[in-house]
Amino acid sequence: MSESEAVRSREQPLIAVIGAAGLCGTYVLEAALRAPFRVRAVVHGPSGRERVAALGVDDIVEADLEEPDAVRQALMNADFVFMIPPAFHPEEDVLAIRALEAAEHEGARRFVYLSVLHPHTPELRHHLRKANAEAAVRASRLNWTVLQPSMFAQIVLSTWGRAPAGHVNVPFDVHNEFSFIDLRDLGEVAVKVLSERGHDSATYELAGPALTLAEAVRFAGRARGVDLEARTVDWADAPLPPGVADSASRASDMRAMWQGYDRHGLRGNSNVLRMLLGREPASFEEAAVAFAARS
Structure with a gap:
């Protein structure tokens, strides 16, 4: 590593975005690429790699979220982790907890989990899995933020x-x-809670x-x-x-x-989203x- 690269590495934290190739992930990546971060996209396979490479991401890691070793390797040296779980996966909460444990193992400083508005809705089983994951995030020793869009x-x-x-x-x-x-607003909020102080141990409804x-x-x-x-x-x-x-x-x-x-x-109510954006959603x-x- 050159001297200039070493300085850049010290000045810019590395954010790993899990689920980066999906619809939401691409908007989060675009916002992160405009921020003072080094950005790593964690994707499932070759098609996801192509999608995020087209956005200008250089650091791309393919990882099967069902493989703990692969997830840990994908998060190696990451300062921040932004977790977008796979939609409607029957073990979504298990995969989110696995990513959380990998972030802890690799020494990440902050974990942001993308949940959903009103996760404790009995008839919506995929919402309840997010609620289970939220409980694990709140019990973590990492600094954490939960977003409920x-x-x-x-x-x-x-x-x-x-x-x-x-x-x-x-x-x-x-x-x-x-x-x-609007996913552009969600990407803006994602960067805000990662780059600013004051968002630890917060759960934000984003409506x-x-x-x-x-x-x-x-x-x-x-x-x-x-x-x-x-x-x-x-x-x-x-x-x-x-x-x-x-x-x-x-x-x-x-x-x-x-x-x-x-x-x-x-x-939902727009007050929290308005507060975080500093403008109307x-x-x-x-x-x-x-x-x-x-x-």
Whole structure:
């Protein structure tokens, strides 16, 4: 290592982002790359490596989260760890705890866990697994922060917002309200809690502005210059997306989520997100316009 590299290493902490290649992970990476960090992307395989390399990440490690040795090696020399668990994984809490233990073993200073809004929701089993992981994080000797985001605006935009003009089938009541968070705001908060003091032992609910799914789909269409109209279909009969349909556990969890959304939506309060950002959170319409331009 050259003298200049040694100075850079001392001045800039290394953040390892687990789950870096997913939809959320790419936004977190983009925010981290603009911050005073050295960034390591921890991905599952070659396709993830290609995705994060395209963002300009040089330090990329492939690791199977089910292999403790691989996770420890992926976190070697990391100062901070940002954990994005795999969605709907039947052992999501086990994998998160394994990453936490690896961070402790490798001497990381801070662990940030990406949970979900309202994790203690009995009918949502994938939420309860996040609650289990949160309990382990809070018992850790590391400095920790738990982030509990509401539904990602970009999930709606990528799932229903890309549809051809016309009716869009949604497997829950489209007139229920949801709080949406723009992943650009989530990435900004991620960098903030990692780079600033004062966020240790904090659990933050991150809920963006609320609107109905029907309104969100209309905004998604307008951003693309097409008319989209969401309509409710039976959650029990709706087709499951690839990667979920071939897993009995994931399929059951997703249908349970749709059923919960059909009953009461998913709403939160924006005060904490507003406080952390120091401004108003992005609206769904703003997220839709940015997503259309990005796509």
